[in-house]
Amino acid sequence: METPLTPTEYTIATLRKCVFLNGLEDSVLAVLASKIEPLLMEAGKTIVTKGETGSTMFIIIAGVAKVHDGEVTLATLKSGDVFGEIALLDSEVRSASVTTTCESLLLCIHRDVFYEALSTNPSAFKAVIRSVLQGKRGLINEIKARSLRLLSYQKEMEIGRRIQTDFLPKSVPDLEGWEIASCFEAAREVAGDFYDVFKLTSSSHLAFVIGDVCDKGVGAALFMTLFRSLIRASSLYGCIGSTLVDAGSENADDSANGVLLNSINMTNRYIATTHADSSMFASVFFGLLDTETGELSYVNAGHEAPIIFRKSGETEYLAVTGGVVGLFPAANYKVETATLNKGDLIFTYSDGVNEAKNTDGQQFGEARILKVATQQIDDVESFLCSMRDAVRSFRGEADQSDDITMLALKYLPSAGLAD
C-alpha cells in the first residue's frame, strides 16, 4: 500500500509538474514548498487584473479559471496550469485578467519567496532561464502558426474583394452628350455599398443605381452582390408568356415606370421574404435617364437624396419615394420624375460621404458637399476627385468608418455654345 503524500510532498509534486519550474532541483522545490500554502478561492474571484502590476505567480491545483480581456475570454486554465509567472521576473503590468469560474485551489508564489528559494542553489537560476527561453520558443511557434492562419484569411478576403469588384461596372457607358464618373472606396476589404450603370436594350434609357446595404464587412458584401444582381437582372429581362424579353419592351410608352417598379418591387419582395430572418436591407436610388431628352424617372428607396446641380447654380433634391429595400414584402414605391437640362449635373452618393467623421467626431455634412460643388463642377471626373479629396482632408487621421460611393452624370452643354 502506498504511503499518502505529506502536504509538503504534495506541493513539491505539484511544483515539479509545472513546466516553468521543472528544471529546478528537488532541494530548491523543497525550500519553495516549505514557504507557500494552498489558497482556496471562491467562484468568480478575479485573481489577476489587467493593467495592474503584480509580483505573484499562481498554479491551479484544482478548479478552473478563465484568462480574459474584459468580456472576451482568451483561454481557460485548469489543474496544473500556471499564470502570472512573468510577474516573478519583472514588474510590468498584467497583460490580461484571470478569474475563477468555480471554487478553485491555488498555489501562490511571491517574487521574494521565489528568489529566496533560488538563492539556495546557483544552478537554479540557469534552470529558470532555460524555462523562460523554452516558453519564448513556444510563443514564437504559436505566433508563427497564427500568422500563417491570418495570412490565409487575408488571402480569402482578397479573393472576396476581387470577386466583389466584379459586381461593380468595369467601365461606365460612353454616351454622346453625357459625362459619367464614379468613385468607390471601401472602408474594409469588402463593402456593402454598390453602384451600377448600364443601358437598357429596349429603349434609349440609361440605368444608374447607387445602393448602401446596412452593416459592414462580409455580411453586407454578400447581400450587396444579391441586391445589385437582382436589380440589374430584373431591369434587363422580363417574360411575356414563356418568352424571355427585354424588360419594358411590352409597353414602350410606360417603359421607364414599368422597369423601375418591376425591378425594385421584385428585389424587395424576394429579399424580404427569402431572407426575412436576416433583417438585411439596402437604401437604393435607381434612376432611368432618357439620354436623348434629359428626362429622368427614379425611385428613391430610403437613400440620401441625390442632388441636381443646375447650370444656373440652383440645386434640386431627389427625395425618397419609398422605404428601404428588403424588409417589408408589401412595400409601395413611387416613381418620380425630374428633367436634366444641358449643363446640369446629378450627384448621387452614399452616407460614407456626408457622415464621414473627423477626429473630433464631427460629420462632413451636406454643407461641405454644397461648398465643394460651388468650387469645382466643370467636369464630373474632377468634381468627384474634389469631393473625395475634401472628405479625405476633413477626415484627417480619423479612420474611414464607412464605404464611400459616388456616381455623377453631367448633361454636356451643346457643342459650340459657351458653358
Add this chain to the structure above:
Amino acid sequence: MSTLNIMVGSAQGSVSVTVLRVEGDIDAATHKILQDKSSELIDAGTTHILLDLGGVNYMGSAGFRAIHAMANMLGDDSSTALAKSEYLKLLNPTDAVARVIKTLGFDVYLDIYQDREEAINSF
C-alpha cells in the same frame, strides 16, 4: 464602451402592452442589447410592445434591423397587406431619429405616437 439602458414597464389597454423605454444610442455596438431583451420578453409571452424612443438620440441601421427583427418575432405579417403592425408601435422618437425613420420608410409600417396613453389604447 457605449451602453443602452432598457426599462421594462407594462400597461393595460384593450390588451396588455409591454412598454420598453430605451435610453442611449442604438448602434452596431448596442443593438444586440435591445434585440436580446425583446427576444427574452417575447419568449416569456409578451405579445404587444410599445417602444419608447424618447431617450434615443441616435439610431443607426443596426437599430432598425433590431426593430425589424422585433416586428418579425411578434408575428407581424406585413407580406399580405400594407397594414401597419398591430403588435409593435413606436413612442415619442426624438427629431433626429424621427427623420431617419421617415427616410428609411419605417413610418409606413409602424405607427408612431407622441402620447403614451393614446399609444397604449391604440393596440
